[in-house]
Ligand SMILES: Nc1ncnc2c1ncn2[C@@H]1O[C@H](COP(=O)(O)OP(=O)(O)O)[C@@H](O)[C@H]1O
């Protein structure tokens with residue numbers, strides 16, 4: 001696949017350092033996801049799934065390795081990536097999933113047309129969140 005189009009992760013590692021120990025949450029992760037593809041990341045609790053997503057969202061800084069999005073090094077959070085947190089206190093419980101997802105996009109005014117909103121609703125339905 002073209003590295004210009006999609007997500008490319010190369011040799012990504014993430015170690016958390018606490019006062020008493022270090023925890024190697026991710027080591028040598030390589031992943032390529034083409035634009036428009038859906039993938040699942042499956043593994044036992046504590047294997048690093050959330051850490052990987054948080055690195056992709058740039059909420060965590062990898063200890064080493066590279067993370068490229070559409071050909072550019074990705075180091076800051078952006079509205080081109082969306083993460084729905086497991087902790088639902090970070091969502092608006094009085095809104096639907098669709099309205100929660102649309103909220104940030106409406107605030108940044110980057111998703112204005114009806115067609116775009118309709119497209120997003122379709123994707124949410126596709127991944128069975130709605
Ligand atoms: N902020 C953090 N500080 C220290 N250790 C962490 C932190 N976040 C995750 N970890 C540790 O990293 C490992 C992977 O965690 P996580 O990515 O949450 O796994 P998963 O989502 O697959 O259950 C676990 O051992 C977890 O305890």
Ligand SMILES: [Mg+2]
Nearest residue numbers: 049050051086
């Ligand atoms: Mg998790």
